[in-house]
Amino acid sequence: MIIIAYKKVFFFVTGVTVALSIAAIAAFGLNFGVDFTGGTLVEVRYEAERPAQNVVAASLRNAGIEDASVRPSDDDIYIIRSGVLSGLDIQTLPDAVSVGGEYPAEIERFTEIGPTIGQELRNKALVALVLVAVAIVLYIAFTFRHVSRPVSSWVYGAIAVIALIHDILVPAGLFAVLGQFFGAQVDSLFVMALLAILGYSVNDTIVVFDRVRENLRGNIERGRKEEFCLTVGRSLTQTIVRSLNTSITSLLALLALFFLGPNATQDFALTLIAGVIAGTYSSIALAAPLLVAYEKMRS
Amino acid sequence: MIRYRIWAAAILLVGFLGVWLLYASQTSESGRPFKLGLDLSGGTHLVYSADTSGLPPEDVRPSMAALRDTIERRVNLFGVAEPIVQTERGGALAGNLEERLIVELPGVTDTEEAIRLIGETPVLDFRLLREGEVVPIDSDAEAIESAFEPTGLTGRFLEGARLEFQGAHQGGLSNQPVVALSFNGEGARMFEEITTQNTGRILGIFLDGQPISTPVISQPILGGRAVITGSFTPEEGRELARDLNFGALPVPIELISTQTIGATLGARAVGEGLSAGLLAAAVVAAFMILWYRLPGTVAVISLTFYTTAMLLLFQFIPVTLTAAGIAGFILSLGLAVDANVLIFERMKEELKAGKTTREALSEGFSRAWPSIRDGNASSVLTAVILFWFGTSLVEGFALVFGLGVIMSMLTAIAISRSLLLAVSGDRRNPLAKFLFGSGFKI
Numbered sequence: 001m002i003i004i005a006y007k008k009v010f011f012f013v014t015g016v017t018v019a020l021s022i023a024a025i026a027a028f029g030l031n032f033g034v035d036f037t038g039g040t041l042v043e044v045r046y047e048a049e050r051p052a053q054n055v056v057a058a059s060l061r062n063a064g065i066e067d068a069s070v071r072p073s074d075d076d077i078y079i080i081r082s083g084v085l086s087g088l089d090i091q092t093l094p095d096a097v098s099v100g101g102e103y104p105a106e107i108e109r110f111t112e113i114g115p116t117i118g119q120e121l122r123n124k125a126l127v128a129l130v131l132v133a134v135a136i137v138l139y140i141a142f143t144f145r146h147v148s149r150p151v152s153s154w155v156y157g158a159i160a161v162i163a164l165i166h167d168i169l170v171p172a173g174l175f176a177v178l179g180q181f182f183g184a185q186v187d188s189l190f191v192m193a194l195l196a197i198l199g200y201s202v203n204d205t206i207v208v209f210d211r212v213r214e215n216l217r218g219n220i221e222r223g224r225k226e227e228f229c230l231t232v233g234r235s236l237t238q239t240i241v242r243s244l245n246t247s248i249t250s251l252l253a254l255l256a257l258f259f260l261g262p263n264a265t266q267d268f269a270l271t272l273i274a275g276v277i278a279g280t281y282s283s284i285a286l287a288a289p290l291l292v293a294y295e296k297m298r299s
Numbered sequence: 300m301i302r303y304r305i306w307a308a309a310i311l312l313v314g315f316l317g318v319w320l321l322y323a324s325q326t327s328e329s330g331r332p333f334k335l336g337l338d339l340s341g342g343t344h345l346v347y348s349a350d351t352s353g354l355p356p357e358d359v360r361p362s363m364a365a366l367r368d369t370i371e372r373r374v375n376l377f378g379v380a381e382p383i384v385q386t387e388r389g390g391a392l393a394g395n396l397e398e399r400l401i402v403e404l405p406g407v408t409d410t411e412e413a414i415r416l417i418g419e420t421p422v423l424d425f426r427l428l429r430e431g432e433v434v435p436i437d438s439d440a441e442a443i444e445s446a447f448e449p450t451g452l453t454g455r456f457l458e459g460a461r462l463e464f465q466g467a468h469q470g471g472l473s474n475q476p477v478v479a480l481s482f483n484g485e486g487a488r489m490f491e492e493i494t495t496q497n498t499g500r501i502l503g504i505f506l507d508g509q510p511i512s513t514p515v516i517s518q519p520i521l522g523g524r525a526v527i528t529g530s531f532t533p534e535e536g537r538e539l540a541r542d543l544n545f546g547a548l549p550v551p552i553e554l555i556s557t558q559t560i561g562a563t564l565g566a567r568a569v570g571e572g573l574s575a576g577l578l579a580a581a582v583v584a585a586f587m588i589l590w591y592r593l594p595g596t597v598a599v600i601s602l603t604f605y606t607t608a609m610l611l612l613f614q615f616i617p618v619t620l621t622a623a624g625i626a627g628f629i630l631s632l633g634l635a636v637d638a639n640v641l642i643f644e645r646m647k648e649e650l651k652a653g654k655t656t657r658e659a660l661s662e663g664f665s666r667a668w669p670s671i672r673d674g675n676a677s678s679v680l681t682a683v684i685l686f687w688f689g690t691s692l693v694e695g696f697a698l699v700f701g702l703g704v705i706m707s708m709l710t711a712i713a714i715s716r717s718l719l720l721a722v723s724g725d726r727r728n729p730l731a732k733f734l735f736g737s738g739f740k741i
Contacts, residue, residue, distance in 0.1 A: 043564070090411060108564040110410050114555030116397070117346065120389065132684050136677060143673050189623060192685065192696055196630065199681030199700070203674035207641065210670040242644045246637040249586055253579035253633030257626055261575035262568035264338065265626040272630060
């Protein structure tokens with residue numbers, strides 16, 4: 001199996017992507033959405049002509065909304081973010097976005113999240129991510145408990161989690177870049193996508209590990225001696241078509257969602273696309289080679 | 300062989316019945332419509348935090364229930380269809396527990412109107428002036444807070460209010476408008492107790508935290524009736540009585556989160572979600588048929604069953620569909636074929652090893668099972684944690700994701716298997732090799 005033979009090359013590639021992702025997050029930071037930070041998000045659609053960005057910003061300032069950021073979306077939409085508004089500001093908002101009625105507009109979406117709820121959602125997201133990771137290690141260690149040679153079942157679990165960290169870092173890095181240049185936000189939907197990726201990726205990893213387990217058992221039953229790296233390589237060969245095909249069908253569905261689906265879930269689809277690619281890559285080119293590398297290191 | 304075919308025919312029949320049921324439910328008047336979340340139907344979602352700090356712990360729950368009922372009455376009165384009003388204890392992960400009230404108003408897309416609609420509900424409570432204090436002249440909240448002590452008698456115990464005109468013989472100005480309050484049984488008892496024990500002290504009647512009337516308790520009042528005399532016009536008095544009749548809030552509430560989605564935005568999202576779903580199903584089906592040929596075609600039939608079953612479940616549970624939920628469903632269309640793919644790949648290996656189609660089928664299924672089980676169990680685990688993660692937005696997605704995983708596993712195992720057994724026969728000829736083959740090779 002070529003991936004096992006050239007595992008160092010793949011480790012290098014993985015290392016570079018992870019390093020780039022971390023660098024992007026460190027350099028640009030993540031652009032958290034209002035549901036995590038608290039604040040206001042307004043989506044305005046202009047019926048006829050859309051005024052220039054600075055005209056709307058100035059109009060909002062006049063209305064007493066000082067810290068608003070105005071960002072275009074599609075051809076006729078502005079997305080406005082600001083801190084929590086007071087009751088007075090909410091009343092003047094329709095007038096302010098239409099610049100005193102000069103540009104007829106409709107507020108299509110208005111979201112205002114108080115700081116407590118924002119903090120709560122943020123903490124909940126973190127807890128959920130950690131919880132999923134822990135549950136997965138425990139689960140894998142449990143299902144693979146009969147496999148202890150040559151590598152203990154806890155190692156399978158730990159490697160699955162390393163793969164998961166990779167799968168989360170890649171979309172997060174992508175969103176750090178997208179956030180910097182296109183204003184993409186990390187919000188509840190993003191976290192949901194990450195959690196779905198965790199489920200997807202671990203499923204993928206488990207299928208590979210499962211094959212390793214089966215082949216190890218087969219070797220014992222037949223009294224055959226096979227080097228661990230060959231067993232893992234054979235298992236990969238047997239499962240790689242399935243891994244690729246499942247990710248192809250998932251990607252096809254997600255691409256349909258990305259291109260045709262509603263605006264609200266476009267970033268969500270993008271996160272999932274990045275995650276599915278990362279997840280498929282990690283179960284083939286990271287998890288299985290790590291298993292071999294660990295065994296080599298120990299012996 | 301005949302047994303397999305009868306089975307397959309029965310399964311197909313059930314499948315068509317499902318499709319018909321779904322079709323009928325969408326075309327006939329009496330059918331169950333899909334339940335759309337606010338982000339798809341348009342509407343307003345409000346979260347209030349309730350200030351229960353002034354209540355003894357055992358009073359928090361009944362007060363919150365009373366709060367919910369009052370707001371529900373108020374919302375119903377304004378003719379909002381299918382509003383949702385619920386209480387929740389939140390904030391545990393933000394470090395401060397607080398009682399919350401969640402109000403969902405489908406179809407109300409004017410945020411301001413929605414807030415006003417609820418905001419006009421008065422908060423009524425009775426407070427005693429502390430010994431040695433005087434009634435503060437200005438309306439400074441802190442001064443009021445320190446001068447009065449709560450009695451526990453709140454709007455929760457109010458039965459009704461009425462505008463009356465006080466006659467001259469009762470000592471006031473003649474024909475002064477007053478609002479007469481009557482308490483329910485428990486409220487009457489409390490009022491009696493308070494007035495008996497505190498005769499001579501000042502009992503303030505508070506509306507929205509402001510003392511509206513501060514009479515001296517001249518004698519114990521029995522019978523559960525109180526009168527608010529303030530300097531209001533008959534018009535104001537009538538409004539106050541009306542608002543109190545809709546219900547007075549037992550605790551003050553504060554708006555902490557607002558979300559309004561326009562109806563057109565929601566309708567567009569539904570349309571776009573639908574076309575994305577159709578395209579997703581079509582490309583996945585095309586891929587499966589092109590790559591896996593006969594088994595692929597069977598997988599597509601399974602996928603149709605899967606989709607039908609899921610949509611029926613959405614209607615009957617019912618699952619509130621949100622944009623995220625639909626996205627989750629579309630993702631699941633891609634994932635649903637996974638179990639089939641696992642099985643087909645396994646079958647191919649068995650065929651390569653020289654088995655007949657029938658043998659390869661049953662071997663393929665039984666050997667793929669552990670992988671399917673373990674992989675899906677971890678996905679279900681994730682879905683459960685997601686569900687706990689909680690807000691209504693996420694719950695929809697988690698439910699769809701979790702149901703999808705289980706349902707896809709069931710359809711792959713039950714339906715694909717039976718159908719394949721029915722059509723496969725026990726062959727080993729080139730045609731069977733082609734039909735059960737896959738990929739680019741002929």
